[in-house]
Amino acid sequence: LEQQKDASQKMILSPEQEAELARFREERRRINRELKEVRRNLRADIDALGANLKALNIFFMPLLVSLGGMAFGIYRQRKMRKK
Numbered sequence: 001l002e003q004q005k006d007a008s009q010k011m012i013l014s015p016e017q018e019a020e021l022a023r024f025r026e027e028r029r030r031i032n033r034e035l036k037e038v039r040r041n042l043r044a045d046i047d048a049l050g051a052n053l054k055a056l057n058i059f060f061m062p063l064l065v066s067l068g069g070m071a072f073g074i075y076r077q078r079k080m081r082k083k
Contacts, residue, residue, distance in 0.1 A: 013021065
């Protein structure tokens with residue numbers, strides 16, 4: 001279509017080109033909305049993962065320290081009995 005126009009008409013869009021441009025712009029808007037939703041979901045997933053990790057750290061670290069202390073106490077008690 002562009003090749004059939006002379007130099008003065010190159011900047012004027014045909015109805016087909018305008019329709020194609022409108023379709024392209026609408027598709028770009030749709031894709032941007034989808035991308036925004038994907039980013040929002042990803043951010044929510046990351047936040048949830050961070051909250052779960054924080055909860056695990058708050059729960060398991062004291063438990064791990066307690067178990068380590070109990071194991072060390074049992075080890076020392078058995079060592080003292082042998083002497």
